[in-house]
Amino acid sequence: xxxxxxxxxxxxxxxxxxHKWLPTSAERSFSIDYDGDRFLKDGEPFRYVSxxxxxxxxxxxxxxxxxxxxxxxxxxxxxxxxxxxFHEKSPGIYNxxxxxxxxxxxxxxxxxxxxxxxxxxxxxCAEWDMGGLPHWLLHNSSIALRTSDEGYMMAVRRWLGVLLxxxxxxxxxxxxxxxxxxxxxxxxxxxxxxxxxxxxLVQLFRFHLGPDVVLFTTDGAGASYLKxxxxxxxxxxxxxxxxVNISSAFAVQRAVEPHGPRVNSEYYTGWLDHWGGSHSTIPxxxxxxxxxxxxxxxxxxxMYMFEGGTNFGYWNGANQPFSPQPTSYDYDAPLxxxxxxxxxxxxxxxxxxxxxxxxxGPVLPATPKFAYGHVILxxxxxxxxxxxxxxxxxxxxxxxxxxxxxNQGHGYLLYSTCFPRAYTNETLLTSPFDGVHDRAxxxxxxVTQGILERYSSGTLKVSGPLNTRxxxxxxxxxxxxxxxxxxxxKGLTRNLTLGKDIIKNWTMFVLDVDTAVASGLIAVAKxxxxxxxxxxxxxxxxxxxIPEEIPYLPMDSFLKxxxxxxxxxxxxxxxxxxxxxxxxxxxxxxxxxxxxFTKVANNITLLELEGAKCSTIMKQGTDCSxxxxxxxxxxxxx
Numbered sequence: 001x002x003x004x005x006x007x008x009x010x011x012x013x014x015x016x017x018x019h020k021w022l023p024t025s026a027e028r029s030f031s032i033d034y035d036g037d038r039f040l041k042d043g044e045p046f047r048y049v050s051x052x053x054x055x056x057x058x059x060x061x062x063x064x065x066x067x068x069x070x071x072x073x074x075x076x077x078x079x080x081x082x083x084x085x086f087h088e089k090s091p092g093i094y095n096x097x098x099x100x101x102x103x104x105x106x107x108x109x110x111x112x113x114x115x116x117x118x119x120x121x122x123x124x125c126a127e128w129d130m131g132g133l134p135h136w137l138l139h140n141s142s143i144a145l146r147t148s149d150e151g152y153m154m155a156v157r158r159w160l161g162v163l164l165x166x167x168x169x170x171x172x173x174x175x176x177x178x179x180x181x182x183x184x185x186x187x188x189x190x191x192x193x194x195x196x197x198x199x200x201l202v203q204l205f206r207f208h209l210g211p212d213v214v215l216f217t218t219d220g221a222g223a224s225y226l227k228x229x230x231x232x233x234x235x236x237x238x239x240x241x242x243x244v245n246i247s248s249a250f251a252v253q254r255a256v257e258p259h260g261p262r263v264n265s266e267y268y269t270g271w272l273d274h275w276g277g278s279h280s281t282i283p284x285x286x287x288x289x290x291x292x293x294x295x296x297x298x299x300x301x302x303m304y305m306f307e308g309g310t311n312f313g314y315w316n317g318a319n320q321p322f323s324p325q326p327t328s329y330d331y332d333a334p335l336x337x338x339x340x341x342x343x344x345x346x347x348x349x350x351x352x353x354x355x356x357x358x359x360x361g362p363v364l365p366a367t368p369k370f371a372y373g374h375v376i377l378x379x380x381x382x383x384x385x386x387x388x389x390x391x392x393x394x395x396x397x398x399x400x401x402x403x404x405x406x407n408q409g410h411g412y413l414l415y416s417t418c419f420p421r422a423y424t425n426e427t428l429l430t431s432p433f434d435g436v437h438d439r440a441x442x443x444x445x446x447v448t449q450g451i452l453e454r455y456s457s458g459t460l461k462v463s464g465p466l467n468t469r470x471x472x473x474x475x476x477x478x479x480x481x482x483x484x485x486x487x488x489x490k491g492l493t494r495n496l497t498l499g500k501d502i503i504k505n506w507t508m509f510v511l512d513v514d515t516a517v518a519s520g521l522i523a524v525a526k527x528x529x530x531x532x533x534x535x536x537x538x539x540x541x542x543x544x545x546i547p548e549e550i551p552y553l554p555m556d557s558f559l560k561x562x563x564x565x566x567x568x569x570x571x572x573x574x575x576x577x578x579x580x581x582x583x584x585x586x587x588x589x590x591x592x593x594x595x596x597f598t599k600v601a602n603n604i605t606l607l608e609l610e611g612a613k614c615s616t617i618m619k620q621g622t623d624c625s626x627x628x629x630x631x632x633x634x635x636x637x638x
Contacts, residue, residue: 028172038261048117049077096166116177127329180216222252238265322438328589369556374625386522391511392515395508415474419466435496565611588631
């Protein structure tokens with residue numbers, strides 16, 4: 001508790017200092033002019049041309065680079081989400097430092113000359129794990145998310161009490177860049193339709209931010225969405241893409257807001273991807289034409305996304321019934337995942353210039369890229385043999401426990417038991433009622449037998465004598481972020497059966513692979529595994545050094561996984577994300593230059609889950625390689 005209080009006091013001191021830094025003026029105001037159907041900034045007519053960027057998907061070192069490119073495109077505003085689970089991974093422990101430093105991001109936006117539309121949730125969707133809600137809310141298995149449920153609202157009140165203290169000094173009327181603040185997100189698309197919940201959120205925002213800030217809601221451009229998504233005290237806006245009839249879409253907004261500015265809070269410049277699906281794109285001409293039409297109408301527009309970024313680590317979400325998103329969140333946006341201006345960027349800049357003044361001067365170029373070449377990796381240790389260094393604790397239970405019951409947020413959980421009797425013939429191991437969330441690697445005596453997968457493969461055959469060891473490494477592929485099933489529990493959510501027998505007497509091992517990799521513990525784990533004719537999940541590691549004779553290094557790069565199947569990769573202890581090139585469409589992972597060293601070796605660790613082509617037999621001394629290339633592949637075969 002003392003540690004939590006100290007962190008909060010430290011955060012409060014930083015906020016006070018920032019408040020002194022920010023310029024203030026009694027004349028600064030931002031409001032809605034209902035008579036003139038427009039916004040007023042400092043008493044003058046104003047409309048924003050904005051673009052979405054998520055600070056949580058971009059390394060801090062690149063925040064100013066991306067913001068400058070957005071400013072030079074002619075934007076006067078940016079929009080960003082605040083993912084609750086990004087800042088409060090454990091109840092009462094808050095992180096606003098490093099890549100989580102929201103105050104610094106807002107400060108940089110102000111320095112660049114950009115206003116800010118803030119979307120603090122508490123639910124944000126954003127193709128982000130659980131829509132930004134923290135997994136630990138599911139410790140209460142009956143919790144009703146995004147409703148007036150008291151257990152949920154107690155956590156919301158505590159979180160907003162912390163977050164809005166950070167935000168308040170950055171409001172426009174307080175000298176900062178924030179002109180509007182969204183309440184919840186697309187609530188009209190949620191089943192609950194709890195107006196008391198939305199009313200409570202408006203009251204919370206008013207209590208913490210004051211009476212002058214412009215609050216708004218965002219919903220799809222359909223009357224059914226606005227029925228439950230709008231609330232008195234927050235200006236109703238809509239979102240839609242270039243394929244929609246723009247006049248009809250704004251007519252939906254006018255039905256609930258007869259006066260005030262026309263606002264499209266999410267004008268889609270691209271779209272999201274899913275593993276196993278084609279890479280999504282929207283032609284630049286189609287996007288530019290719709291933008292031109294809205295700006296000619298005098299509307300305020302936010303382009304979603306203007307720079308998508310990356311789902312580093314385990315932060316990707318999933319759509320229902322269950323389609324997880326890949327590591328890249330490139331989104332076919334005007335600025336690429338690596339922040340590079342695209343042809344779409346330049347066309348949209350020309351479109352904006354027809355309606356607003358665009359800053360003079362050259363656009364910042366793409367960040368330099370470099371192909372560092374192949375890196376040899378060596379098989380270090382199987383996951384089962386590394387349990388001593390990657391598992392901080394375990395628990396026994398008659399029936400399997402979920403990730404949430406084990407207080408495991410993301411990544412992997414190992415379930416171990418023994419055959420209750422001999423199965424001399426091949427016997428069906430079954431997950432009734434789709435009880436594997438999301439992907440289980442089934443091992444018998446340490447050797448992978450097959451995969452049980454959510455909504456896909458629910459059975460496989462195994463055999464062995466009494467007390468044969470059975471292990472299931474269950475991977476959380478990302479929690480559902482949109483729709484009515486946000487209570488997305490992970491792990492073995494139902495009992496497994498072997499033949500007619502319900503399997504009992506499980507040991508669950510929590511796996512903290514990130515800490516073990518960052519601490520260098522994988523390298524010292526002892527591999528006692530015998531050589532097998534079949535693969536089991538294995539750690540590989542290797543390193544490379546940036547040659548001193550190459551100038552202007554380090555540079556951005558991309559990891560390419562030729563011959564690898566599926567897994568997780570860490571660079572210098574940082575979790576770059578999931579790779580799954582055999583599934584597609586993403587075949588490379590973005591490597592920001594900020595993660596690379598020039599004076600010492602750069603260490604790469606892979607957890608390969610299904611087997612690399614170069615190593616069908618797991619044994620010490622087997623070498624494989626990955627390649628660092630200078631361009632991404634996001635549209636590979638699926």
